[in-house]
Amino acid sequence: MLQALIPPILFSVSSFLKPHIALKSFSSISSRKPKWNSTSNLLLTDPTLLVMESCNSMSELRQIQAHMTRTGVMFHLFPVSRVLSFCALSDSGDINHARTIFSQIAEPNIYIWNTMIRGYCRAKIPKLGFLLFGRMVQEEVEMDNRTFVFALKACEHFLGVVEGEEIHCRTCKAGFISDLLVQNGLMHFYVKHGSLISARHLFDSISVRDVVSWTTMIDGYAQKSIPNEALKLFDLMLSSGVEPNDVTMITVLSACSQMGVLSLGRSIHDFMEKKNVNCSLNLLNSLVDMYVKCGCLATARKIFDKMEFRDAFSWTSMINGYAKNGELAFARHLFDEMPERNVVSWNAMIAGYSQNNQPREALELFHDMEEAHVVPIEATLVCVLSACAQLGCLDLGRWIHHYYIKQKRIQLSVILANAFIDMYAKCGSIDDAVNLFDQMIEKDLVSWNSMIVGYAVHGCAEQAVSLFEQMKSVGLGPDDITFVGVLSACSHGGLVIQGQEYFKNMRRVFNVEPxxxxxxxxxxxxxxxxxxxxxxxxxxxxxxxxxxxxxxxxxxxxxxxxxxxxxxxxxxxxxxxxxxxxxxxxxxxxxxxxxxxxxxxxxxxxxxxxxxxxxxxxxxxxEVEGESHEFLVADLSHQRIEEIYKVLDEIFLLSKMEGYVPKMSKLMDLHEESDCMI
Missing domain, CATH: 1.25.40 (Serine Threonine Protein Phosphatase 5, Tetratricopeptide repeat)
Structure with missing residues (x-):
């Protein structure tokens, strides 16, 4: 077992390490810039530990650890804590190796305990981090304020708030409830879980708040789409004399974006310039996003053009803004200029085409996206399915269902299932829509509406009305779209009495204004x-x-x-x-x-x-073999038009032989006789 021979606080380790350790094999490592979470305020003079700070991979780490073990350095608490920190906190680390080292330390200090909890969170194993905190409680390990903050970070990954509330109680028992770092950590935990009442109660109880306290609470309101409260709190923050930082301004701009009030957004921008707030890339992106969402693309573009550095978010915000404004040529120009696109960028452009009645362009871009080996996400498929519905591309819609959903490449969510139902219904395959609807374990109002409208479009009035009654029986209240589907179904089915009754009950029973x-x-x-x-x-x-x-x-x-x-x-x-x-x-x-x-x-x-x-x-x-062919009246432009008309003539001849007479033929004859056809 490793022995704790050196005090936990050590800023110079040269006094107990040999000053002339041969490190020739590590000489190429020491010149590299550290990429892991190193402690920058340490004064390290020993060459082994200096090399340790520049470590970039686990293979290098194992060489250093072997050397430290051979020279006896590894049996001291501070050196082993540096090795453990790399394994637990570095992007190139290995949490399992950190756990092995931790298990061999006889008396880990608080820094080592905290590092392991942080490491489990970074490795996306928060449950083990929380269990380690529980072990500290059982073994009566003396904690510091960071212990509670890191444990709360682990709890942020859990679905419920029970574990976080347990830590909250523990902070009270341990006497840390008045510690500002812990208070901010608790607020952040409650905000993350959407418990704004608990977060605000904590906020109001803090006697001296810092910029983190204010920013956390403002961000909470912005995340829960309560922009008015967020901006009220920002005003209160300014009147309290606390200077906002760039993170504060990002949350405030998010609230402005939700409100969509351009004058308010401009006033916040003016405030930033007056206070000379440091404009990081994220803050500039937030400014662009705010102007886009407030409908001022000109100012958004000015900021975008002046940005020294741009990331995918910068480009995508502008593309999304142009696309939603119907300026698809500008959007596509920016999209083509992007130095590096991510899936969100592709989504923005595909959605722009799909939502602006250019479904063919949306599907072409989707094919380009696949050729670029960009893996689509749920939002991508929702937009593509909408384009399929507009064009009637049933084959492509079915292929997407088979390839991405049935082969489990993408999880079928309620939103995606609704898009498939809408696509199948609009492409004429009502049976596929019904099958998918019946298989859904969880349904929302859009699911029921899509199916009711689908039935209505296909003239299945009785099925639409029956589904509406079934929807009411499960306790789901209809909205205005539901009634469009139901009334449309009644219209196609000639259900006058039922239609009139539903129309009367819209306001009276369901509180839906016609x-x-x-x-x-x-x-x-x-x-x-x-x-x-x-x-x-x-x-x-x-x-x-x-x-x-x-x-x-x-x-x-x-x-x-x-x-x-x-x-x-x-x-x-x-x-x-x-x-x-x-x-x-x-x-x-x-x-x-x-x-x-x-x-x-x-x-x-x-x-x-x-x-x-x-x-x-x-x-x-x-649609033939996945390709859509469009024909206008008297259109002769198709390259195979002679074959097409030949087959149509044969079909018409066969139908006449079977005794089929078009319903409008007599009316058409009358029109021709009078030479008055339009």
């Missing part, structure tokens, strides 16, 4: 079954101005039931809202055509010519 989308669903429901007067009355009672969707639903009802006069009035409302929409003219013309009002059809067509309106051509897309 929005214009819900009114549009109800107008569509009433219009489809021919209750056009009731639909018109409902529009008059709307608490908000009806939009294109509301009037469009009523016009579609007029078309279905041939109400030309009402259709003209509704079309006039729509044309005031959007005079360039060719679909309005087409709907009105079709409404007139159902009653053989050919003169009115000619009038609509003449109106279109006069106003320079051209009918938007119909568009279809089909």
């Amino acid at each position: 929005k214009v989308e819900h009114y549009a669903c109800m107008i569509d429901l009433l219009g489809r079954v021919g209750l056009l007067e009731e639909a018109s009355d409902l529009i008059k009672r709307m608490p908000m101005e009806p939009d294109e969707a509301v009037w469009g639903a009523l016009l579609n009802g007029c078309r279905m039931h041939g109400n030309v006069e009402l259709g003209k009035l509704v079309a006039d409302k729509l044309l005031h809202l959007d005079p360039k929409d060719s679909g309005i003219y087409a709907l009105l013309a079709n409404t007139c055509a159902t009653r053989r009002r050919w003169e009115d059809v000619r009038m609509v067509r003449s109106m279109m010519r006069t106003r320079g309106i051209k009918k938007t051509p119909g568009c279809s897309s089909i």
Whole structure:
């Protein structure tokens, strides 16, 4: 066993080490810059320990340890503590080797105990760190304030707060509860676990607070998205005469970002310049992020351009800002200029394309990301699945499900499962959506909404309504999106009474205020079954101005039931809202055509010519072997168009032989006879 022959506090060890130790084999090590957590305030004169401070790997450490053991130095407490520190705290260390050394020390001092607790936390084995603290309690080892701080660090990795509360009690018994370092450590622990009440109680009990105390509490409010309280506390900090540091300002800027108030963010920036706060890279990144989130991309770009050093966060903040503002060309230019991209950078650009209705570009970038061997994360797949849903790329969506989820490369979270359900439903595979929904152990409101809306889109009204009732039975309250799905399902299924009942209960039972989308669903429901007067009355009672969707639903009802006069009035409302929409003219013309009002059809067509309106051509897309092909009406641009039309002619001929007659064929014949088709 190693013997503690030297006092624990030692600043010069030359008095007991031989001054002329041969260290030729270590000469190449001593000139390197230390990369591990060395104690910089030690005055070391012994060449062995000087070499120890420059150690960079476990192989070098073992050579040094062997030499120290051979010369007897390893049997002294201070030298062995330096070896243990490297093993426990260095990025190149080995916590198991540290544990072996620790087990051979007869009487470790408090520094060695603390180092082992820290080492277990760094090695992501916090449970062993906490158990070591428990052993100190059992063996009645005399602790210092750092012991409690390091033990609390271990507890931050646990799910609950029980262990941390035990340490809190121990600090009271040991007389450290008034120690500022311990108080700050306890506050940080409670903030980390979201226990702001406990953290604030501690904060208020501190008689003399330092910048760490204030910053920790401000950060707690910012992390829990309570920016008002964070900024109030910052004002109180300034009035108390405590000067903020760069970390404080990062937390304050985070609060400003959440509020999104540009004037407030500018005032904080002005304060920083007035106080000449040291602007670290992280602080400059926070400034850029704040201006981006407050919608001031110009100022964010100015700061970004002036930055002497930029990291991936700097670039990604600007890319994200441009992408969310719809300026995808600027975002892509920055993305292509990035010296080194990480997965978050790729995510920002893919999300930008996906959220700005450019799904094809999003999928192309995803393929580039895979070719660059960047492993996607959950957020990546959520954006890619959204792009698949927009394009109808079912094959790619299924491949992602098989490769990343079924082969367990990425854990299927609730968020990701919801994205898959939405993708399957929008790509036409409702059965796959149902299977995944049924397999989910944990479901949130988005899960239920996605499935209800999926059923509604596929015309499965009864299933959508049944799922809604099931959702209520498990105690989950619906929101406005739920009711869009339910009312849409009732509309497609002709469930008038149920739809009206759900609409009435939105505010009365579920405290959900109907929005214009819900009114549009109800107008569509009433219009489809021919209750056009009731639909018109409902529009008059709307608490908000009806939009294109509301009037469009009523016009579609007029078309279905041939109400030309009402259709003209509704079309006039729509044309005031959007005079360039060719679909309005087409709907009105079709409404007139159902009653053989050919003169009115000619009038609509003449109106279109006069106003320079051209009918938007119909568009279809089909996915073949993972590639999406898009076709417009009378489109001849596809390289295999002759083969495609040949197959279509054969399909049409076979369908006629089977007796199939298109529903609109008679109407089309009438249009052709009158030469009034639009």
